[in-house]
Amino acid sequence: MLQSKLFSKTLRQAPKDEVSRNAVLLTRAGFIDKVMAGVYTYLPLGLKVLNKIKEIIRAEMNSLGAQEILMPALTPKENWEQTGRWNEIDVLFKLEGAGGKEYALGSTHEEIITPLVKKFASSHKDLPVYVYQIQDKYRNEPRAKSGLLRGREFSMKDLYSFHKDEADLEDYYDRVKKAYLNIFKKCGLRAEVVEASGGVFSKFSHEFQVVTPYGEDNVVLCGSCDFAQNTEICQLKTGEACPKCSGQLKLEKAIEVGNIFKLKTKFSEAFDYKFTDEHGRLQPVLMGCYGIGPSRVMGAAVEVHNDDKGIIWPAAISPFQAHLLVLDDKQTKSAAELYRQLTAAGFDVLMDDRAESAGVKLNDADLLGVSLQLVLGGKTKTGEIEYKFRDGSSRGVIKLKKVSRLFE
């Protein structure tokens, strides 16, 4: 894409009404635009990143054998009353429509998925069922000042699994846990698996927490083993001994980017969803639910990967594979030819063809944070180009005809 055509622009000043680093950088770089607290528009660059994260998640869901569906955001009050959550979930957005009909905007979808799967999977032969969606969710947050980390409207991938026995649920739960770690790794995030409250039906649920000073969650991690708990269920502090291995614990701030939960019969009981087993007897269906917020992953990636110049996108979720900068008018032709070649080879390149100074272009490129910069400047020899990986891992000069190697 040609940067001169991009309708969004970088801003020199940080937005006055944002405090979180992700919102400040994503706004300045032209990825998002704030409509109101906790509600953003994704501009062309931001939507590209969001879609890449969704595709990474989608690929892992499909390889877990899960089938994609799309449930509505508008959901009937009756379903929420059946589980008792109409009054229980304090952040549920409620509204009234024609004829006095009451609705909630889905903050989660157990109330919709459970009666749906009940319609189709009534025999042991129909189970297990794994279904997911990627869709926008709503939370009536009293405070929403963390940019993409705590939205009133935010994107969510929610997977639900339905099983005939606990062993089958346990097995799938572990498979999802591994898939989640793959997803976060691909998105450039190191996520810790942290124990959290399991509610009435399970001892623990598990959260995927990315440690960063700007996190809103507090977690206790062991330096020697995999013990990790959210402080909501853990009274231990930095310096105390790990209850599992006696190693030293550390209290850290973290961003929750995903969670998985053994719901067991909580929702199948509420909707009287049973299946017929091999002997013709009715048995309760066991459920699991598994969430990742793509927009929150985007925010977390920015919180973790940035410097004083701007964003440093991990390659897999970078809005473009390369940012081609033309710093010298004499290089315009070579740049256009290189852009044509790279695009024809299937690479997704942003070319800064604007009539701006070299300084503005270099600063904007660092602010935008595309993972690889290719620079055609005044000093570049014919047939060569400068390159710089935004994460600082490597920079140098490469022959133009070898440039596609950098994309490997």
Next chain:
Amino acid sequence: MLQSKLFSKTLRQAPKDEVSRNAVLLTRAGFIDKVMAGVYTYLPLGLKVLNKIKEIIRAEMNSLGAQEILMPALTPKENWEQTGRWNEIDVLFKLEGAGGKEYALGSTHEEIITPLVKKFASSHKDLPVYVYQIQDKYRNEPRAKSGLLRGREFSMKDLYSFHKDEADLEDYYDRVKKAYLNIFKKCGLRAEVVEASGGVFSKFSHEFQVVTPYGEDNVVLCGSCDFAQNTEICQLKTGEACPKCSGQLKLEKAIEVGNIFKLKTKFSEAFDYKFTDEHGRLQPVLMGCYGIGPSRVMGAAVEVHNDDKGIIWPAAISPFQAHLLVLDDKQTKSAAELYRQLTAAGFDVLMDDRAESAGVKLNDADLLGVSLQLVLGGKTKTGEIEYKFRDGSSRGVIKLKKVSRLFE
């Protein structure tokens, strides 16, 4: 995909609470599930069709030079008050959140896009700007009994254009009109361009109407020229003379699948959005807006393309490219091998590997409506397969090694 793995199933009975043909067929065939009136879940088959329609639209939008963004559904009351539409749009869903903050669920997005583009495009050098999104919209419909044709929650592609003069707006408006006709043609729909009310700022807007006895709109069409008007602005009836060519008019029922509108300065004035022209003078920005409902296109395609056995998907929006039926256990191996080959060649095939009778499989295939059926039955000779195009255009027997020809 293996049909035995699909968690949704066909239903023998028509749903009792649906009157429209699209909702009856899409529900029976397992494409959608009704959550409540006007609100549906897209099951795996339905989501595939919806996504194919969205991709057809997206490709045409991109070739119009439009940039994709994603605006929120949750929008602040203030923006709607600024245009006077908070009280003007009777189907606006309104809700109240924490701190007494009031919101509308977007039924259209002029109130969000206008202040957004105003931030970035203030000079004549920045114009024109073309921006679109594909996103869910909400309408508090008093009656919603037409399946996907009139939803309370429905998908929408909305494109907005911003111009410095009327000639530029006119030119782009015509380009969009042509792109829309391409889209509907690709989706297997013959859409008539019908004049409708243009509001205060334009004489006419244009609707894209698919003529069918089950349509909710009434249009007057000339049999001899391109004169076509919605009865909302036209008093003429069947048999009367065309005001343009004196040909004979006909009154028809139709489904509106898209509309385009020259908004001119209606919204730029409301948001005080002006640009600086070549002489440094402030001038009003002119706008156009252009909508297509992908879910409505899906419903319209079913209304138009069906028979007493089920749906007949146009090839480009068929959930799969082929439906492979195995009617004889002896053919299971050949079928699995053919399925493997077709899938490896990049074709998207649904194989009915269920333990069901030939009759059930054939009936279900006709109900589902995949555009091409491939049948391995008891009478099939080794090395051959029966094929049938669901639209009745052709059927016969083909050598297995030539089967990929049918996909061309």
